[in-house]
Amino acid sequence: MAVVMLLAVAAVGADENEEVAKLYRQGNLAKALEQADTYLAGKPRDAQMRFNKGLILTEQKKVPDAIKIFSSLSEDYPDLPEPYNNLAVLYASQGQYEKARDALEAAIRTHPSYSTAHENLGDIYAKMASQAYGKALQLDKENTAAQTKLSMIKDLFTGKPRIQTAAAAVSASPAPGVPMAPAEKGEKGEKEEKGPLKSEPKAAGKGEKSLAEKSVPEKSEKIAVAEKPEQGKAPVSDDSEEVVRTLTAWAKAWSDKDVNAYLAFYASDFRPPGGATRAAWEKARRERISKPKSIHVAVANPKVSFTDATHAKASFRQSYHSDSIRNHTGKTVELVKSGAKWLIQQEHVVR
Numbered sequence: 529m530a531v532v533m534l535l536a537v538a539a540v541g542a543d544e545n546e547e548v549a550k551l552y553r554q555g556n557l558a559k560a561l562e563q564a565d566t567y568l569a570g571k572p573r574d575a576q577m578r579f580n581k582g583l584i585l586t587e588q589k590k591v592p593d594a595i596k597i598f599s600s601l602s603e604d605y606p607d608l609p610e611p612y613n614n615l616a617v618l619y620a621s622q623g624q625y626e627k628a629r630d631a632l633e634a635a636i637r638t639h640p641s642y643s644t645a646h647e648n649l650g651d652i653y654a655k656m657a658s659q660a661y662g663k664a665l666q667l668d669k670e671n672t673a674a675q676t677k678l679s680m681i682k683d684l685f686t687g688k689p690r691i692q693t694a695a696a697a698v699s700a701s702p703a704p705g706v707p708m709a710p711a712e713k714g715e716k717g718e719k720e721e722k723g724p725l726k727s728e729p730k731a732a733g734k735g736e737k738s739l740a741e742k743s744v745p746e747k748s749e750k751i752a753v754a755e756k757p758e759q760g761k762a763p764v765s766d767d768s769e770e771v772v773r774t775l776t777a778w779a780k781a782w783s784d785k786d787v788n789a790y791l792a793f794y795a796s797d798f799r800p801p802g803g804a805t806r807a808a809w810e811k812a813r814r815e816r817i818s819k820p821k822s823i824h825v826a827v828a829n830p831k832v833s834f835t836d837a838t839h840a841k842a843s844f845r846q847s848y849h850s851d852s853i854r855n856h857t858g859k860t861v862e863l864v865k866s867g868a869k870w871l872i873q874q875e876h877v878v879r
Contacts, residue, residue, distance in 0.1 A: 548567070548577065560584050561588070578597055578601055579598075582597035582614065595615060595618050598618065608638070609636075609639045609642045612632065612634045613644060616631035620652060629652050636649065639845070767865070768840075771870050772827075774870040779826060782823060783825050785817055785820075787814050793872055795863075795866065795872060795873045797864075820853075823848070824849045824850075825848050826846070828844060828847065829845050831844070837865070838865040841861070841862050844859060846859045861876075
């Protein structure tokens, strides 16, 4: 199972969250936890910092404390799938597979397209099956069918990384995805296998790609999944990572309230939604971006496909937090390649 990182994080306290995430990536867990606790003493409901604290506690092997953190986050923010996913990883590390299964099913109910949770759920079912086959062999050592099936499951996990890291930039500082796959308890008398459960919200570490740069921390799940070309069509060059980098930079410019940089991500032939003129749209965007005291925008779970070498479509979950508004929506953008840059031609909100 993989651990995931939250991309959706409040803009307020971004600097503090960035500092804690930095300490976490450097391995200075004691200092990171100290700063997180100090910050939370004044703002106990800050989702991003609580998520970061959960990652720190997980890394420190303080599983019961980490479970409390992610459990409370899932209660306070039931629409966020990442706390459920990381909670499942922790339960799995203790051999509590039914609880892990329930947590993953909750994550999938929240976001049916959450691929990491689906993959982790498959790993949980496989682990539960291995326990059942192991029990069958304890009762009947000559059960060749059970021996074969158990061997197949062991082969499934052999060679998979115990810890998987995903980068999820909490857009400048929130957390992306943390992939950690704790060891899972095996049957008595068997050599324990390491499970590949992926977890999300872990701060990006060395060599990790970032969540949004993946979903509340800094790196997270699979950054971009380029869809396979339809049969009969020639494959096009895969610039999916470049498209994702463009979306990450676009979200950062928006979060920084750098209106000129934000508007520069739109192509000259961009078609504003609702039939508005480009001039009217730009004026409205300048007002909406300049008005809030703070803004945080994050891009999670981007999926990229190409119609040809210069045209792409990206679908993702967008979280928007300002001092007065919080929302999470699906979004699809169509991009065109202009020189070495990908620019937005159209964007649609998916409710």
